[in-house]
Amino acid sequence: MKKEEVESLNPFFSIWLSTRETIRYVLDYKDIRFSLMIVAIASIPNAIGAIGEWETRFDIPLWQLLIGSLILGPIIGLIGLPIGAALYTFVGKWFGGSGKFKEMVQAVGVSMIPIIWMTPYYIVDALITNKAKADTITWQLSAGAIGWSLLSFLIMTTFTIWMIVIQSKAIGEVHQFSSWKGFWTIIIPSTVIFIIVFIITITIVFSSLG
Secondary structure, three states, rough: HHHHHHHHHHHHHHHHOHHHHHHHHHHHHHOOOHHHHHHHHHHHHHOOHHHHHHHHHHHHHHHHHHHHHHHHHHHHHHHHHHHHHHHHHHHHHHHHOOOOOHHHHHHHOOOOOHHOOOOOOOOOOHHHHHHHOOOOOHHHHHHHHHHHHHHHHHHHHHHOOOOOOHHHHHHHHHHHOOHHHHHHHHHHHHHHHHHHHHHHHHHHHHHHOO
């Protein structure tokens, strides 16, 4: 990478459209602490994004969930990072990848930068979800509620797709293969985990009924 290109790269912006260049820059010029910091920060809005479901299922006050997100979010994120990186490193080898575990940790960490940008959305969504719980009947009939649901669906669908694109490119750069192979490196372990969780869930449900 040329000196001019390096000086013009800011991972917090370039990760969106220049993913491979950003990942290469991080691998060459940043140490692993940079990626760990990104994961710790990004895990907070990630946890906030799950507040609505937790509040509904377990009847936990919003302020407690927000505090829990600040404390537990980074811990869970930092625990999950090496697990995900290990899976992507291992599965990527099946496609002829040459990436190393440490590099994958760095790449996966940096690929979470877009989640930080989503923080305002997650906070607004948590507040609106809390309002919905306080007045369920009004929420169901409100045109604003329907509008927010549609907008939220559009935002999250677009964001999820783009995150998969970013992570596919990041994994591809680490393993030095195509983004499509990076995509399948994500899909294969995700599918296996889903199947395992599904089987366990079904087993537990039928055991409780039987």
